[in-house]
Amino acid sequence: MTTAIETMRDTPLTIGGRSFHSRLMVGTGKYPDSDTMLRAIETSGAEVVTVAVRRVNLDRSKETSILHVLDPKRFFLLANTAGCYTAADAIRYARLAREAGFNEFVKLEVIGDEETLMPDVQGLLEAAKVLVAEGFQVLAYTNEDLVTALRLEDAGCAAVMPLASPIGSGLGLLNPLSVRTIKRRLRVPVIVDAGVGTASDACLTMEQGVDGILMNTAIAAAQDPVAMAQAMRLATIAGRAAFLAGRMPRREVAMPSSPTKGMLD
Amino acid sequence: MTEAIEVVVNGEPRAVRAGGGGGATLLALLRELDLDPRTVVVEHNRRIVRRPALGEVTIAAGDAIELVHFVGGG
Numbered sequence: 001m002t003t004a005i006e007t008m009r010d011t012p013l014t015i016g017g018r019s020f021h022s023r024l025m026v027g028t029g030k031y032p033d034s035d036t037m038l039r040a041i042e043t044s045g046a047e048v049v050t051v052a053v054r055r056v057n058l059d060r061s062k063e064t065s066i067l068h069v070l071d072p073k074r075f076f077l078l079a080n081t082a083g084c085y086t087a088a089d090a091i092r093y094a095r096l097a098r099e100a101g102f103n104e105f106v107k108l109e110v111i112g113d114e115e116t117l118m119p120d121v122q123g124l125l126e127a128a129k130v131l132v133a134e135g136f137q138v139l140a141y142t143n144e145d146l147v148t149a150l151r152l153e154d155a156g157c158a159a160v161m162p163l164a165s166p167i168g169s170g171l172g173l174l175n176p177l178s179v180r181t182i183k184r185r186l187r188v189p190v191i192v193d194a195g196v197g198t199a200s201d202a203c204l205t206m207e208q209g210v211d212g213i214l215m216n217t218a219i220a221a222a223q224d225p226v227a228m229a230q231a232m233r234l235a236t237i238a239g240r241a242a243f244l245a246g247r248m249p250r251r252e253v254a255m256p257s258s259p260t261k262g263m264l265d
Numbered sequence: 266m267t268e269a270i271e272v273v274v275n276g277e278p279r280a281v282r283a284g285g286g287g288g289a290t291l292l293a294l295l296r297e298l299d300l301d302p303r304t305v306v307v308e309h310n311r312r313i314v315r316r317p318a319l320g321e322v323t324i325a326a327g328d329a330i331e332l333v334h335f336v337g338g339g
Contacts, residue, residue: 027339037337052338055275055331056305058298065304065334082338096333099306099313167339194339216339 010244013212015189016105016137016158018076020047023206024236025078025191026229027216034069036225041075044219044229049075050107052082053093053100072102078139080107085120087127094131105137107161107193107214117167121148125155132156141193144178146185153188160186161193161214164205168217170197173205180208199228199235206239207247272328274298281324292320294330306333 012019025048031037041049051066070077079097084090087110094106110127112120119142128138137158142148144162152160162182165171172195173179183190189211196202196218205213213236222228268283274294281289282297291314295302307314308331314322324330 028337029339031337050339051335053306053333054336054338056298056300056334058275058277058332064336066337067304067335077335079335080338095313096306096308096331097335099315100304100335101316214339 010240013189015139015191018103018105018137020076020212022047022233022236023212023240024202024233025050025212025214026219026232027214028066028070029216030220031225037220038069040219040225040229041070043226043233045233047076048078048214050078050080050214050216052080053097076105077102078105078107080141081109081127083111084109085111085123087123087130090123090127091130094127094136095134098136103137104135105139105158106131107139107141108157109141119143119163121145124148125151128152128155128157139191144175144182146178146181149182149186149190153186157188159189159191159211161191163194164192164201165195167194169195170201170218170221171195172197172201173208176204176208179205179210183208183210196232199231202232202235203239203242206236207242209243212236270324270326270328272324272326272330274330275332288323288325290320291322291324291330294324295319295332298332300332304334307331308333 012021013023022045024044024046026041026044026046027050057064081090081093084093090110110120110123111117128140131138139159139161140152140157141161149160162179164173191212191214192205192210193214196215202213219225219228269280270283272279272281281294283289291307302319310329
């Protein structure tokens with residue numbers, strides 16, 4: 001499926017020397033089954049898909065590796081360090097992920113709180129510095145704090161990924177001003193990661209001018225994940241197009257759209 | 266007689282066949298577990314073992330081995 005809007009002139013999204021045409025990135029967790037996951041990802045148009053690193057289940061009755069569903073030649077696999085609560089753990093997971101042999105990219109998460117899954121920004125910075133020094137392209141999942149984002153950029157991160165709202169919450173973009181400020185101040189790409197719930201959230205997020213958006217639960221946990229993947233694809237494109245178009249100024253009084261002259265006596 | 270080596274694989278104690286004289290290698294362990302070395306990353310006593318070296322690294326009693334791969338995630 002193509003839409004006319006995609007022929008609009010837009011630069012590709014370049015992160016760590018790799019260029020992507022889709023500004024929507026998707027996760028691969030929590031799908032009801034792998035067939036639905038694959039169809040949803042295909043429908044989303046995403047090129048970058050995130051994966052997690054976990055122990056092989058040795059008592060498996062079936063193969064659990066995501067590589068049996070996702071062709072790494074078709075999709076750019078972005079490994080995460082989800083579930084890591086210390087810099088040391090995140091570094092360990094990142095190294096394991098790189099050894100899988102697909103790329104040097106890692107979506108770095110260092111979580112600081114179990115209830116909110118808010119990032120531990122101190123651990124995040126520490127891990128980012130180590131991984132950047134080891135040649136990783138680090139995409140750092142962080143909160144919507146400008147100073148942390150600036151420090152992550154200074155640390156050499158390839159992209160900074162502020163959250164829209166807590167992981168898996170579906171609350172949407174809670175702090176558009178902070179996300180806009182981060183985008184305005186950083187040179188590296190800003191990808192909003194986590195928290196969107198539905199298409200309007202994705203659209204509003206892209207309207208802030210950020211470079212991309214990453215989501216998982218909003219698609220995977222929808223009643224119809226494939227249909228939601230399509231909605232998210234269109235919303236991401238629409239939000240980007242609206243940002244590029246430049247919205248009209250807001251004003252707090254009405255202004256008629258039709259001529260005020262030429263009215264009948 | 267086939268000797269067995271007690272190791273810890275993915276956090277669980279496990280008896281691994283020792284193999285002929287020289288002890289079992291990590292590659293032999295993967296084969297024994299019916300795992301494809303191309304989709305599994307091996308950490309041996311906290312050190313990542315690159316694929317080409319899997320057939321050269323031998324396992325000793327008490328070793329901690331982690332076998333990981335990519336699964337669905339955000």
